[in-house]
Amino acid sequence: MKTTGAVLYQHNSPLIIEELDLDPPQRGEVLVEMKAAGICHSDLSVLTGVFSMPPLPAVPGHEGAGIVREVGPGVDKVKPGDHVMILWAPTCGRCFYCQHGQPYLCELRTFTRGGQMADGTHRLRKGDTEIFNMTGVGTFNRFNVIGQNNVLPIDKDIPFEIAALTGCGVITGVGAVLNTAKVRPGESVVVIGSGGVGINVVQGAVLAGATRIIAVDLLDNKLEQAKKFGTTHTINPKRENVVERVQAITGGRGADYAFDVVGSTKVVALGVAATRPGGKVVLVGMGPADQKLDLPLTPLLIAEKSLLACYYGSSDMCTDLTMLLDLYKIGRLDLDSLITSRYPLEDINQGFDDLVAGKNLRGVVRM
Ligand SMILES: [Zn+2]
Ligand SMILES: [Zn+2]
Helix, strand or coil, X not given: CXXXXXXXXXXXXXXXXXXXXXXXXXXXEEEEEEEEEEECHHHHHXXXXXXXXXXXXXXXXXXEEEEEEEECCCCCCCCCCCEEXXXXXXXXXXCHHHHCCCHHHCCCHHHHXXXXXXXXXXXXXXXXXXXXXXHHCCCCEXXXXXXXXXXXXXXXXXXXXXXXXXXXXXHHHHHHHHHHHCCCCCCEEEEECCCHHHHHHHHHHHHHCCCEEEEECCCHHHHHHHHHCCCCEEECCCCCCHHHHHHHHCCCXXXXXXXXXXXXHHHHHHHHHHEEEEEEXXXXXXXXXXXXXXXXXXXXXXXCCEEEXXXXXXXXXHHHHHHHHHHHHCCCCCCHHHEEEEEEHHHHHHHHHHHHCCCCCEEEEEC
């Protein structure tokens, strides 16, 4: 069949919206009609080449939601007509990681991270050229064939754009607090980077009952937005010393937790400095792969500070995403205010321009 997708042929050049050829779903795969896709900072990292995967040409986009239109043989998780959200990492339920409480590290991701189907082949082409899909899902596409382990059925009353965001930024941010850090009521957190994911770290801290929630960002408009989601304090490092201010807020000790939602070694070092002895620094943002951390080792040990990595919110995606959508339904999680702009697929390049300009909390492409 034919589909219309946004293809990246060269780093740092606009996406080309064009007609593509799509093969039918094979064993264990489903055809999804995409209805909404979030524009995430990780997509920008693909466009600029900061991320080396997927190879080009490729369809970016890893947050999405839509309707299953066709299923291949052996598919038992969904049926045609089901509404689904896209998981950017697969979970098979059978491998070592899926059976040991770390489904976000599922062994199937080897191929999907490289932009192919779980069996290492392709379904998307332009003429004779095979097109890769970001994380095996390439959601900036009206239709795409995706492994059944990369989709999760959702209730039909959940808006597609809400489901799209929940599958990446929301579960990553909230999961970093509840699963990776395991923040307890009364504790203090510093969130460095208040974009789409950082705001959800703030929302996670509110859910966990943290009583000092400190947002740090260089942009005042981001800090203003963060206040609406439950931060108790904001700091702009352009005007204030972050460590001194955090210590003043936390009885002179430093925060119990710091979250690096930027993906930068400088921010990790700042997080270490801003936490109390015994504190934990959680690595959430994903930056360039060649950064190397340079921290004084012995002071880290003497103060017993820990670095924790958070991949996909350290979540059991299926149960956690269902819980997050339940929290949304009863009004405990504000997902509507996260969406600040909507774009038709044809205007997707404008969406990226607005992301770079810091205009959006989250922009959403509506197919
Ligand atoms: Zn994302
Ligand atoms: Zn698995």
